[in-house]
Amino acid sequence: MTSRPHDSAIRTNGLTRVFGTFTAVDHITFDVRPGEVFGFLGANGAGKTTAIRMLTGLLTPSSGEAWVAGHDVYRESEAIKRDIGYMSQRFSLYDDLTVRENIRLYGGIYDLSRAQIHDRTERILTRLGLSHTKNDAVGALPLGWKQKLALSVALLHEPRIVFLDEPTSGVDPITRRQFWELIYETAHAGTTVLVTTHYMDEAEYCDRISIMVSGRIEALGSPAELKKDAGASSIDEVFVRLVRPELAGTKGAA
């Protein structure tokens, strides 16, 4: 048994989840360092979502071990939920509430004091340049602003780790990059970031990435290392070779 980690934001050892006869996550072992931007990649159906649900305390593993922010996923899932933030494109903010109301709602959920909520609301509005729209319904904001606000709200309770599930899907190229600058800023401030994406150029922005294939982690390392090991010029190429070797000789989407 691996001991409780003090130097890892996330540590797993043989983490596994079985649904009936189907092994969705098959003995994955990896470490995410504090302050790291970690890209969690894989094909649709490779097991990423199941793994993330276990790491966020929403699903009990079938076997193996995992600690998130130092808490055991089997016994301390409530402590995990307090120490992490989560954002996805599908679920983020309430469209019918204003920018301010959304921030207040999540501040309340995370048990922040009135003074904390007030201070952090001002900080977010200033940082994102949203002060003039603070009383507008979130549904009326352009998608890019919504996504940036959703990330800020996921960071409202100053979590140690934030999980971002396809945060930039469908967003224009400039907003996508502004979003990644927020990710860098978050990591520089010491928060660990675990992010999933279908944009292979975004995989290159991560400090390290893992690539899941059929429930297993088949590659793990910095983008430069993975490209070097595979003799590939891009992460897209590394990805295709791992996931569908028979396609590797064909012309890329790029």
Add this chain to the structure above:
Amino acid sequence: MTAPSRNGGPPVVIDDLVKRYGEVVAVDHVTAEVRQGELFGFIGPDGAGKTTLFRILTTLLLPDAGSARVLGLDVVQGLWALRRDIGYMPGRFSLYPDLSVRENLDFFASVFGTTVKREYEQIAPIYSQLEQFNDRRASALSGGMKQKLALCCALVHRPRILFLDEPTTGVDAVSRREFWELLGRMRTSGLTIVVSTPYMDEANRCDRIALMQDGRILATDAPAAVAASFDKTLLAVRAGDRYRTLLALRGYAHAHRVYPFGEALHLADGRAGIDAARAASDAALFLHEQGFADARVEPTSPTIEDVFISRMSGAQAPEAAA
């Protein structure tokens, strides 16, 4: 399938088309043409107006102003004749989840008065990959397989033109590549294919593209020509601490724009007519003076995405908004 349009002209002619939803102008004076047998891509993010445009072209939505002709027929006046000749794959999964693969196909064939058996040859290249799952409910298929079934259903009545609205959105990089391989093969049969996508890297798979943003077309041309239209000197910057390098470059006098791009940073030098090698050494010198000893700067070729970024409205430029 290779028959020309009724008047012999281009299969899609869009002329100053406008569609509003309340105060939002979803399609803002769009003019474009798709040529016979072409694989044509509308490239743009969510909210660019791609879906609204596709719904007008497939006779599902009335424009507010301007006109559009598909296969020589006006999309408003000629809708009943047109619907028999166009295939449409909407962005959201549009099949019956509780019907099996075969039942879905049979249904779409019967709507158009034909049968899967009669059209087998038309759909075989794709259907052959699905046939083993004939009895599986559509809802239980993987993302890639759902896509292929939807494509079969859009093809089963032998359309003369195919509209695919964001067929690869949310799909992993490998399935996306497979899907484009498939479109490339279909194109060689002479079928005109109009496709939309938010992924800039898919643009190179098309014969011609239109870049779309906020209801307007920013550029229309062959992908290589669009990329070549970039009007600044573009440099790739590589350094250990990418984020700090990015922030430092924002203070560089000649930086027109700086942004992360794959494994590097892209720096557009704002000086008109500057030699690329000279621009690179100037930027390298600046970074070394700022303490980035490991920074490497070299000229690089612009991509579609660089052009898109440079043509987006100034109000949304990273420097203005960040």
